Amino acid sequence: MDLVKCMEAFVITVKTGSFAATSISLNTSPQMIAKYILFLENYLGLKLLNRTTRSQHLTEFGKQYYERCLFILGEIKSTKSLAQQFSQEPKGRLRISAPISYGQFNLIPVISRFMKCYPKVNIDMQLSDRYVDLVKDDFDVVFRIGSLNDSSLIARKLSDLQLIFAASPSYLAQNGIPSIPDDLKKHQCLIYQYVTPTKKDNFWPFTINGKLTNIAISGAFQSNNTTALAAAAIEGLGITMLPESVLNESIKQSKLIPILQDFLPPPRETHILYTADKQRLPKLNIFIEFMVNAMS
Incomplete structure (x- = not known):
């Protein structure tokens, strides 16, 4: 027998006070409502209602079970409502x-x-x-x-x-290609300016011998905008460290050349x-x- 249907019949019976009124609400017979309640009592192993020929009253357990049924049926209704929302076109x-x-x-x-x-x-x-x-x-x-x-x-x-390092062909032709992170001390680095500046702004992260190492960098150009830094790198102002997604297109067009690829920092x-x-x-x-x- 449907447990939810039995719980619904029990709740309505408590509210209406009779099997007859509940049967009308659920479009069934009073005898079927009685079977629903009996099934619940047998399932739970405890009586829910004390019935006489003229009235019926909740047992002490029945009162607590009634409150739990209200909550459970409410959650079932809420879940159905949620499913209906998902079936609607999002807007x-x-x-x-x-x-x-x-x-x-x-x-x-x-x-x-x-x-x-x-x-x-x-x-x-x-x-x-x-x-x-x-x-x-x-x-x-x-x-x-x-x-x-x-x-x-x-x-x-x-x-x-993934952050990568890159510079323009003209910059690298004029200043040389750094082979290790320490070589950056001799180069112009394009520095990203954070919203809240810290001393870490002048350090770039590298993976050296399997360990994350911060190397001090310096440069004459800095900006709080990654697009500006990428444009500055293309114009030959120095070496930039930016997300791969920002530089990919410029690298494909040979406007920038990736460098120090053996020392990339761990992905963020x-x-x-x-x-x-x-x-x-x-x-x-x-x-x-x-x-x-x-x-x-």
Whole structure:
């Protein structure tokens, strides 16, 4: 016998006070309602109702079981509602935050495919290299690069981001090609300017003999924009360290040449983060799964 159907009959019986009224509500017979209640009692091994010829009352256990049934049936209804939401076409606005270069070079191609699949979803993507608070700044999802701080947010891992080193053919022809990281002391390095500057800004990470090593660098040009740094490298102003995705096209066109490839730093982890909300709308759930599938 259907356990949920029996629980539903029990709850309605408690509310209406009779098998006859419950049978009308469930479009069945009073005898069938009695069988539902009896099945529950046999299943549980305890009486739920004390019945007389004129009335029926909940047992002490029946009172507690009634409250649990209300909760369980409510959750079942909520689950059905969630399934119905997923069957609907996703629509509405999604507000997204991502680091500038990651958004430009990594996310835009994937988001464009997402929007072609789900044309009724509008994307509001805010690009910034500052740390944003997903809840306070009213974002649906944020993309983060690097190690994560402990938080109540859910993090889904995406493909790692690889930093590489490159310079223009003209710069390397004039200044020579560095063969080891220490050679950079003799070169102009194009320095990324972080939102919150630290002493680490003037160090680049390398993998030397299997270990992560920071090497001091210097240069006459610095910027807080990766596109500007890539353009400066193409113009021959020095050596740059940027994500591979930012430099790939320029390398293919021979505008830049990758260097020090035997000393690349470990890839940086990348995640998509969102709140642990059980009632997320279909547009957000579908977007998250789309991005994870496309970028993992």
